[in-house]
Amino acid sequence: MTNDRRTLDALTNKRGMNNQRRLADGIKDFITYLSTSLSVLVLGAVFVFVLTRGWQTLSWDMITGDFWGGNFKVNFTETLPGTFTAPGSLPQDAYFSEKYGFAVRDDKNHEKKDIMVLLYLDPESPLKTSVGATAGPTLDQPLSAGIGAEIRKITYVNDDGAKKSAGLLGKQNAEQMVFTLDTQSVSVDSMDFQSSGGGIRGSLAATLMLIGITLVIALPIGVFAAIYLHEIAGKGKITKMIRAAIEMLNGVPSIIFGLMGMTVFFPLTRLFGATTPNILLGGITMTVVLLPVIIRQTEEALITVPDKLRMGSLSLGATKTQTIFKVVLPNALPGILSAGLLSISRIIGESAALIYTMGTFVVDRPQLNGRATTLAVQIWSVMSGEQPNFELASAISILILLMVLVLNVSVKMITASLNKKWKE
Amino acid sequence: MANEEAKSVTDTDRTVDQLSSGGVMFRVQDLDLYYGNFQALKKINIEIPARKVTAFIGPSGCGKSTLLRCFNRMNDLIDDVRIEGKILLGDRDIKDANMDVVRLRTEVGMVFQSPNPFPMSIYDNVTYGLRCQGIKDKALLDEVVESSLKKAALWNEVKDDLGKNAVKLSGGQQQRLCIARAIALQPTVILMDEPTSALDPVATGKIEDLMETLKEDYTIIIVTHSMNQAARISDKTAFFYLGDLIEYGDTDRVFSKPADPRTEAYITGRFG
Ligand SMILES: Nc1ncnc2c1ncn2[C@@H]1O[C@H](COP(=O)(O)OP(=O)(O)OP(=O)(O)O)[C@@H](O)[C@H]1O
Numbered sequence: 084m085t086n087d088r089r090t091l092d093a094l095t096n097k098r099g100m101n102n103q104r105r106l107a108d109g110i111k112d113f114i115t116y117l118s119t120s121l122s123v124l125v126l127g128a129v130f131v132f133v134l135t136r137g138w139q140t141l142s143w144d145m146i147t148g149d150f151w152g153g154n155f156k157v158n159f160t161e162t163l164p165g166t167f168t169a170p171g172s173l174p175q176d177a178y179f180s181e182k183y184g185f186a187v188r189d190d191k192n193h194e195k196k197d198i199m200v201l202l203y204l205d206p207e208s209p210l211k212t213s214v215g216a217t218a219g220p221t222l223d224q225p226l227s228a229g230i231g232a233e234i235r236k237i238t239y240v241n242d243d244g245a246k247k248s249a250g251l252l253g254k255q256n257a258e259q260m261v262f263t264l265d266t267q268s269v270s271v272d273s274m275d276f277q278s279s280g281g282g283i284r285g286s287l288a289a290t291l292m293l294i295g296i297t298l299v300i301a302l303p304i305g306v307f308a309a310i311y312l313h314e315i316a317g318k319g320k321i322t323k324m325i326r327a328a329i330e331m332l333n334g335v336p337s338i339i340f341g342l343m344g345m346t347v348f349f350p351l352t353r354l355f356g357a358t359t360p361n362i363l364l365g366g367i368t369m370t371v372v373l374l375p376v377i378i379r380q381t382e383e384a385l386i387t388v389p390d391k392l393r394m395g396s397l398s399l400g401a402t403k404t405q406t407i408f409k410v411v412l413p414n415a416l417p418g419i420l421s422a423g424l425l426s427i428s429r430i431i432g433e434s435a436a437l438i439y440t441m442g443t444f445v446v447d448r449p450q451l452n453g454r455a456t457t458l459a460v461q462i463w464s465v466m467s468g469e470q471p472n473f474e475l476a477s478a479i480s481i482l483i484l485l486m487v488l489v490l491n492v493s494v495k496m497i498t499a500s501l502n503k504k505w506k507e
Numbered sequence: 508m509a510n511e512e513a514k515s516v517t518d519t520d521r522t523v524d525q526l527s528s529g530g531v532m533f534r535v536q537d538l539d540l541y542y543g544n545f546q547a548l549k550k551i552n553i554e555i556p557a558r559k560v561t562a563f564i565g566p567s568g569c570g571k572s573t574l575l576r577c578f579n580r581m582n583d584l585i586d587d588v589r590i591e592g593k594i595l596l597g598d599r600d601i602k603d604a605n606m607d608v609v610r611l612r613t614e615v616g617m618v619f620q621s622p623n624p625f626p627m628s629i630y631d632n633v634t635y636g637l638r639c640q641g642i643k644d645k646a647l648l649d650e651v652v653e654s655s656l657k658k659a660a661l662w663n664e665v666k667d668d669l670g671k672n673a674v675k676l677s678g679g680q681q682q683r684l685c686i687a688r689a690i691a692l693q694p695t696v697i698l699m700d701e702p703t704s705a706l707d708p709v710a711t712g713k714i715e716d717l718m719e720t721l722k723e724d725y726t727i728i729i730v731t732h733s734m735n736q737a738a739r740i741s742d743k744t745a746f747f748y749l750g751d752l753i754e755y756g757d758t759d760r761v762f763s764k765p766a767d768p769r770t771e772a773y774i775t776g777r778f779g
């Protein structure tokens with residue numbers, strides 16, 4: 084030992100290795116520290132940047148509100164009055180219509196002009212049953228005035244069967260309008276209102292729908308493919324090739340999947356009545372994007388299930404299939420769960436694959452077989468117009484960052500507990 | 508008794524005597540086994556007696572576990588294994604392609620070196636094999652659980668909490684649970700690969716006592732590295748060396764008058 088030591092010292096001294104080595108180590112250490120701090124810095128910068136620009140805009144109204152503010156005229160499909168009771172929580176200056184189950188109050192907008200604001204809308208109210216009456220994408224689509232909308236006019240039918248107007252356009256304030264409707268109307272016909280807009284409800288809903296659709300399709304396929312690869316297929320060339328192909332899919336830019344989805348899968352969604360890019364198409368496309376991730380993640384989980392459990396099961400006369408479903412899968416469940424969570428965060432973050440397959444037109448009331456944007460695509464959408472809405476984009480970014488953060492932390496926690504389980 | 512019923516449900520009206528011709532359970536003839544190009548077993552010829560404990564001894568890597576796995580075809584699970592020769596259980600060659608392997612494994616149970624209970628309740632562990640055979644009768648399963656745990660000398664320790672997760676038991680209890688799990692299927696043979704090597708002396712003692720009683724009903728083949736254990740519990744001892752069966756005979760004889768100098772060297776601890 085001491086002998087080795089001496090020769091090593093002699094060697095290093097002779098060649099002046101010590102200084103040289105110190106220098107080389109120093110440079111490498113420096114680069115390591117620099118890179119690390121750079122990544123942390125960039126991450127911090129992103130957060131600060133997005134937070135400062137988006138924080139003000141972020142609010143509950145923005146999350147639950149429509150994107151398309153503006154003037155709307157709607158017709159009611161349910162026009163007859165009912166009997167409604169006011170909720171206890173209404174403010175003093177609110178006027179409640181017992182016939183139609185809504186409450187309004189007088190207010191002034193930032194231009195000091197008189198407005199009338201919708202404060203409450205009973206779930207059963209006829210006003211809820213409104214459909215768009217103006218030509219455009221909302222024509223005949225459900226279009227209910229949200230809380231906070233400015234009511235301008237409600238057209239009602241009186242005893243004589245004549246259509247009359249109540250509300251600001253009929254020179255009435257909140258009290259007068261509610262009184263008129265409750266005393267003189269036989270039914271309601273239509274309503275003019277102005278919504279504030281700039282909300283993300285549609286994109287949020289579309290994102291959730293996309294997540295649901297994608298997981299429902301992708302998880303079973305991915306999990307069973309992983310089971311096939313890891314538990315059933317031999318370790319031959321073909322398995323290797325399949326696995327390599329799946330790995331490679333992982334590296335394909337998702338916009339290519341988007342193109343493929345648009346051309347290959349679109350006809351499929353036509354069976355579901357789609358005429359435009361749609362959420363279903365987005366889901367199918369995301370399935371293709373996510374399969375490698377899910378297969379990989381599930382395989383990792385299957386690997387953590389100790390072989391001795393499989394052996395034990397088989398030695399008790401269980402078939403291979405029984406072994407997989409009774410012993411292997413239950414123990415791989417946390418891993419499969421984390422595959423699902425990872426997929427969700429990929430879906431939330433994806434944009435390229437969805438531009439062609441779901442479109443970029445923000446829709447407030449998305450439907451499975453119609454256009455919609457996810458939150459990420461809405462960012463793209465609001466920034467690419469004539470007047471980029473940087474604040475809204477940043478606010479959405481904050482939400483996305485938060486969601487991805489929560490999801491990734493959950494995955495980390497699940498993985499940690501999974502590893503601990505078999506350590507003993 | 509519940510176990511009799513279990514037998515009929517699992518469609519096995521076999522008895523040890525029927526299966527084994529003339530008190531012989533397994534007849535191994537000219538068995539060669541290759542892992543790829545490596546020959547792990549060379550022309551093995553051995554007869555395993557019924558209702559006796561047969562011990563396989565020999566230095567590490569000599570092929571004890573490999574031969575043991577032949578008896579319930581667990582080698583099937585290893586890629587690239589080639590087996591030649593015959594392994595007769597009664598008059599059936601268990602290597603036969605149309606042998607029902609799943610059924611064979613209910614007849615030939617196995618206990619592994621390190622305890623491997625499933626991460627589920629004690630009850631579910633014991634009933635696992637029967638449930639896999641499609642048996643759902645609760646009363647029957649209850650009886651099997653009790654009788655199997657009693658036979659495995661575990662009943663008194665766990666009877667109050669059969670819903671407890673099996674991985675929370677001590678190592679020795681886990682191993683006895685694994686034995687109970689195997690017994691629940693009413694096998695004729697129990698293969699044990701170093702079943703006590705992961706256990707402390709007390710737990711080992713319990714399992715050794717257990718084998719003493721089990722051999723009245725079952726044929727036991729045990730792989731062990733402990734000469735004491737082999738001498739204490741086995742009726743027959745087989746000594747393997749580098750894939751060859753060097754010596755096989757009554758345990759007393761093998762330990763007192765080994766015929767081969769390699770056997771003597773091994774059991775006296777001079778190599779291996
Ligand atoms: N799955 C396998 N693939 C390839 N070779 C194997 C495999 N299993 C065992 N072998 C080889 O076969 C020989 C016999 O192995 P085996 O496990 O049967 O020995 P053993 O007598 O049980 O040893 P030990 O006492 O250490 O358990 C060894 O040389 C081993 O390397």
Ligand SMILES: [Mg+2]
Nearest residue numbers: 571572573700
């Ligand atoms: Mg072994």
